Structure formats: structure tokens, C-alpha cells
Amino acid sequence: MKRLRLVTLLAAAAVALLPATARADTTYPDPQPVTGQQIIHDPTVLRLKSGGYVAYSTGGVIGARTSKDRVHWKDAGNAFAEPPSWWYEYNDTGDPWAPDLSYRAGRYWLYYAVSSWGTNRSAIGVATSRTGLPGTWTDHGKVLTSETTDQWNAIDPAVVRADGRLWMTFGSYWTGIRMVELDPRTGRAIEDAPVHHLATRPDEPYAVEGPEIVKHGRHYYLFASYDACCSGVNSTYRIKVGRSTRITGPYTDSTGRPMLEGGGDLLLAGHGRYVGTGGQSVFRDRGEDWLAYHYYDAEDDGAPKLGLNRLSWQRNGWPVVL
Template sequence: MTLASPRGAATRWLRPVRALLALGAAAVTAAAAAAPWTLTGTLGTHDPNIYKTSTTWWIFETTDNNGIGVKYSADGRNWKQGVPIFGSGLSWWRNYTAADKPAQVWAPGCGEWNGMGYCYYAVSRFGTQNSAIGLTTSAGGIAAGRWVDQGPVVTSTTGNTYNAIDPALARTAGGSPYLVYGSFWNGIFIRPVSSTTLKPSGTAVNIARDNVNGIENGFVISRATNGTTWYYLFASKNACCQGANSTYRIVVGRSSSITGPYVDKNGVAMMSGGGTVLASSGSRFKGPGGQSLLSNGSVMAWHAYDAWNNGAPVLFINNVTWGSDGWPLPVW
């Protein structure tokens, strides 16, 4: 997430979330072929990372100064706020976070890998590329809650072509893990990680860039269509974090290789500003972005800002409908 310039290059903040009502009526107002799900409970969120285990739905989220935020639900509709991971922060974070926000975490990317829970997350200082992506793992999975920090796995500083934030794990069709990350500057990158430790083990490849609007929050899934495996790169463009003035929109491109090149539905390269729009601002809810999907591409979660409630960021979830041409249809 970012303002009109990168999340490391402008003031980043979260608007306070007031008492939000169940979004049933609000969801219906969104313009889409199918309305987002009706949600209840604790719906204030930023950068929601959705994940589903056999019995529980999870959201991992940005916090203002409270570690890695966690929500959970038995059905994906009624959400409760859970106990944050490392809610008081870790000592090494202070090398990257602002002095008054020592436990601020951005855009975690969490799930399970070979029975192990994992969370990538970003810590950064406003106005700089002084950023790090950390990794924490939990033996026995997410629900076990045995989180052990593995330290920083990607870092950036002034002069790097990327900003080390917005991490998300991706997988090839054969099961090899990759880490997607980056924001503004040269955009979004992807690099292989160890299948044992989930730490980077190879060279980063630049897969999306937009020098006019900016691009971040990369999220990659694979999906087979008519016998062909495609990799889909979902991303957020434009400005977030300005409440009702936010101009984020969710876009997508695809490639036959996880490392690209990715193009949008019109054939425009995502390295040249391409991206087919899946969600943009409506009359009430502005700046949809910070998106994530279940690994099979069936469900997407995102945040948008409520212009009728002081620009508070709100959770949205919807089914993803895929066309016969292999492209996802707008979710909103």
C-alpha cells in the first residue's frame, strides 16, 4: 500500500476503524456481476491475506503498531479478531520501523507449507527504502501458533531497484516455491525460495512495473485452462492509504511462466504498465486493493475505504469467476 508515491517514499498510515456494521447492504451497492459476500464481525482491515485450513478461514493483515494482525472465521463470513503474532514487535524490527511505530507490520503473506505455518511480513520506515521482509514459521501449522521468527530474508535500502515489502508466496504447477515482493521503484519482483526453509535461494526477476501509476501487492497463482497452465499476477495500482481519496485499483496479467513475461488481456506487458482491471472505486467504497486469493483462484479478499465512514478500510471477499478464455472476471 502506498500514497501517491511508494510506501517507502511517502507517509503511510491507517485510518482508525470505527464500529463497522455488517456490510450486507454495503456489499450490494458495489457494482459487479456478483455482489461480494455479506460479512459480519470485525471487518476493519488493510492488506488482507486470505487463507483457509480444513476448519478455519484466516485473514492476516497490516497493523498500525501491533505486529502481524490475525482474524479468523468458521465460515468465511463472520470474522473475529485474533491475537496478533509478535504483537509487541521484535528487537531487529527497530532497524527498519519508525521510532514511534516499533511493532508496525505491513502486508503479511501467510499460509502453510508442508505442514508448517509461515508468515512473510514487511517492516519499513516512512519515506525510505529502508525495508525488510521477515519470515516466521510455526511447526504444526497456523493453528498451532508456535511462531518462531527466522529473521529478515530480503532487505532493501536507498539505491536498490525495489522496495522490500508486500511479500507473498507463490508456487509453480510442479510445487516449487517462489517469493513475490516489491512496491513502486521498479515494481514487483519474484525469486525462488528453498523448499525446506522458504528463504530465498535464487536470483530475483522483475515481473511488473508502472512508472506512471506505481504498482505493488503482487500475488501470483497458477491455473490450468484448456490444458494450458497459466500464472496470474494480481496487483494493486495507484494510491492507497488516503481514505476516501485513495485511487487504488486491482489489476491482473498472466504468463505461461511464473517468472514472466506477464501481459494483460489486451496483450500489454505488465513491465510496461499493463494490467486488466478487476476492481476500482465505486460511489461509496474507494481504492480497492491489497488483494490476495486462495491458491485455487476461487476466492479473493481485498480492502476498500468507506467514504461514508471517514474513509475507514474495510474487508471485502468475493468468489472469482473465470471466463472460458481463462481470464478472471471483475470481482466488484
């Protein structure tokens, strides 16, 4: 789960110390109205080849939602009937976090993380399915792991293809966002592949996580969640973005400030009842890009709910939320 790694007070202090962003919009669009099962956290959404939509999320054994029209969502149980046994190496409940859903080579690929709360002893795993629907997944075990001796945290995976190669971004706190190349045949990290550093903050506790990379035009765009999640209406999550002409970076914001030095344009922040917008993913639907995320509903006791907004691209190449 894209979880708060230190106490909320530390994260709040990080917000106070954060320098001005490259673009500080003060108003944001509300999410698209959705109905049915709206409760979700860290959503990854995809339009299936068979028609309709599926969303997987933190909660349960990778919680599932389905929709025929992207508006009305139904609870569809879980990706797995039971946690794979190896998940219990990382927490007592076999609790998975922050899935990422993609399609390639005739199969759906579901990446996810398991971790110990408050540490970077973590692992990213992968499962595959021919249909992408809950109950059809075959788990293939660990893709990448981290230990307390590492300077990164192997959670919050997101997979992207670039120049004929397969890459996975990941990371939460512990110096921020990283990237590693994957073997396209197995979906696992290539042995001894270098771990690239894409984004961090100059202020502890380095509150940036949940990366997602999207190709548009000649640039790769890195979306990430900053500050504190998982605290209901006290959450301070917000989404920032930078870009690079190379998949491995360096990523900069619209002023040229590197994301490795705290840069990033503010794309979406909490407003009105929609508190702590983050845990985002991007999916393609009928030629349009859509941003999926969760927010905490201030008018419903801070319940985490599904946010969907269309992404538009300006003439200068930068995304805006509609």
C-alpha cells in the same frame, strides 16, 4: 504495509497519465456481506486444516481475525505478542506490513515486511506455525532485504510454488514488482539468486505494488494493486491482472501488452461506498478461488474494511470478480 510512497498529489497525477486499460469495466460487484470485526488492511486469508478461517493484516503486531463461516469475523489479537527485536532496525515502532499466509510441508508460513516510511530500506521476514493461529508463531528473521541503493523495495511479499520450486513476488513503487526464488527448506531467498522484473509503469512514481500470483490452467496470473492506498476516501487503489505461461514472465494483459510496459486488465476498482479496492490476496476454499482485499468505506468515515468476492474464470482463461 502497501503504503503510498510519495504524496497523494503525485499518485493522482500518475492516474491522470495512465493509458487506457485493456478492459475497463464500469460496474463491479459489491463484496460479500461480512459481520463482526470488519476493520482490516492488506488482508491475507486462509482456510485452516483444523477448520475455520484466519486472516492476518497490517496493523498491530500483524493483526489477526478468525471466522467459522467466512462471514462473521472476530478480533483474534495479533500473530505475535511483541515485535521481534530486529523489526526495530527498520522503524521505531516495530511496525509490520502486508503479511502473506500459506501452507506447505506440514507448516503454515507467514511472510511480512518491515520498512522505513517513504524509503526502500526494507526487509521481508518469515515465521512458521503448526496451527496457523495467532500466538503460535516462531519468527525466523529476514528473508530478503533492500537498501536505498537498490532499484526495488523488499515489501509486500507473496509466495507461490511452480514446477517444484518456491518463489516470492514482492515490490512497491521503486520500479514495481519483482520476484526471487526461495530455498524451500529455509523459506529464505537463495543466495545470489537473480531478481526478476515482472511489472512496472512508464510513469513515475511507478505506483504498482502488492503482487499475488495464482496458477490456473496453463497460466500464472499476476494480480497487483495500482495507484494510491492509505488515504481513506481519497484512495485510488484498484486491482489489475496479467498472465504468463512461465512463472518468471513475461506477463501480459488480454491485448498482449506487457505488464513491464504498463499493461494489465482492470479487475476491480472502487464503486459506490467501496473506495480504493486493493491490498489483495487470493485463497482457495472448497474448490473455489476467492479474492480478499480491503476497501475504504465511504459511509463510515473511510474506515478500511474486509472485502471478499469469489473469483470465476472465463472460457478464455481470464478471471472475473463475482
